[in-house]
Amino acid sequence: MSLVPELPEVETIRAQLAPRLEGRTLVRVEILDPRLTRPHDLFEVAEELEGDRVLVVERRGKYLLFRLESGLALLVHLRMTGGFGFSPTSHERAVLELDDGSRLAYRDVRRFGTWLVLEADELEPYLAAKNGPEPLGSRFTSAWLAGRLGHRRAPLKAVLLDQRVVAGLGNIYADEALWRARLNPLRRADDLADDEVRRLHRVIRTALQVGIERQGSTLRDYTAPDGSSGSMQEEFRVYGRDGLPCPRCRAPIAKTRVSGRGSWFCPRCQPLPSGSTPSS
DNA sequence: ACCTCGTCCTGGTTGC
DNA sequence: TGCAACCAGGACGAGG
Numbered sequence: 579m580s581l582v583p584e585l586p587e588v589e590t591i592r593a594q595l596a597p598r599l600e601g602r603t604l605v606r607v608e609i610l611d612p613r614l615t616r617p618h619d620l621f622e623v624a625e626e627l628e629g630d631r632v633l634v635v636e637r638r639g640k641y642l643l644f645r646l647e648s649g650l651a652l653l654v655h656l657r658m659t660g661g662f663g664f665s666p667t668s669h670e671r672a673v674l675e676l677d678d679g680s681r682l683a684y685r686d687v688r689r690f691g692t693w694l695v696l697e698a699d700e701l702e703p704y705l706a707a708k709n710g711p712e713p714l715g716s717r718f719t720s721a722w723l724a725g726r727l728g729h730r731r732a733p734l735k736a737v738l739l740d741q742r743v744v745a746g747l748g749n750i751y752a753d754e755a756l757w758r759a760r761l762n763p764l765r766r767a768d769d770l771a772d773d774e775v776r777r778l779h780r781v782i783r784t785a786l787q788v789g790i791e792r793q794g795s796t797l798r799d800y801t802a803p804d805g806s807s808g809s810m811q812e813e814f815r816v817y818g819r820d821g822l823p824c825p826r827c828r829a830p831i832a833k834t835r836v837s838g839r840g841s842w843f844c845p846r847c848q849p850l851p852s853g854s855t856p857s858s
Numbered sequence: 859a860c861c862t863c864g865t866c867c868t869g870g871t872t873g874c
Numbered sequence: 875t876g877c878a879a880c881c882a883g884g885a886c887g888a889g890g
Contacts, residue, residue: 731861749884
């Protein structure tokens with residue numbers, strides 16, 4: 579297991595970076611891994627950023643967004659193992675030096691993360707193409723979710739992982755939300771009754787809110803930018819807990835695969851309805 | 859349009 | 875104890 583930054587983890591990182599970056603000028607930008615900015619040239623990206631000032635650090639779905647004074651925006655996706663820290667560490671892929679003398683390192687063991695510099699007018703169209711509504715915002719309604727699930731024959735969990743349906747859910751919080759909603763991850767998405775969609779809508783918010791309150795999950799050696807750990811991993815109801823008792827009914831948690839992802843659920847609380855056929 | 863699968867990548871774990 | 879095979883999964887592109 580390693581940290582996989584989903585919405586609560588990215589939000590925790592954003593909240594810690596904001597007070598230390600907002601108002602600061604990027605004195606020096608060093609891109610150490612050319613993959614990071616692909617397909618754009620790394621020197622070009624570094625040069626574009628140097629001398630600019632960070633106005634605000636935002637989050638959209640799983641993206642971190644650094645708005646700069648020039649109008650440019652640096653869009654960072656951490657993918658599997660990306661993270662920021664103010665202490666030197668291994669696997670540094672980029673370094674930002676700020677005008678207060680601090681040094682912010684970007685670390686990414688598996689090098690899936692991406693840095694993208696966008697012009698002001700490119701930003702919103704780019705984000706809108708990638709991300710559906712913010713799950714904790716007012717645009718994410720039960721009716722929206724019903725509309726997005728209603729025409730999809732894929733497994734429910736696969737659709738929840740589609741960032742255009744709702745932005746920010748990943749493998750952990752999808753499993754946790756499905757457990758809370760008592761819905762089997764292999765249910766066909768278009769098979770849900772109205773009350774099941776309403777339940778799911780509500781618990782997606784709950785699961786993510788709990789994650790944010792606990793400052794995200796810390797698995798293995800990951801730490802937030804300030805070096806602290808989250809505690810959400812202590813709150814997992816099903817994720818990674820195959821064989822352990824369900825916190826609701828004590829039946830052993832089962833593990834399966836849904837569209838290539840390890841998936842944990844309670845076979846008793848989250849049954850496939852009799853007569854329904856699992857998707858795929 | 860939708861769906862599934864392979865790819866990217868590295869380090870930790872598992873199995874012989 | 876060594877070492878290779880396997881596993882983890884977010885987003886994306888290919889192919890059905």
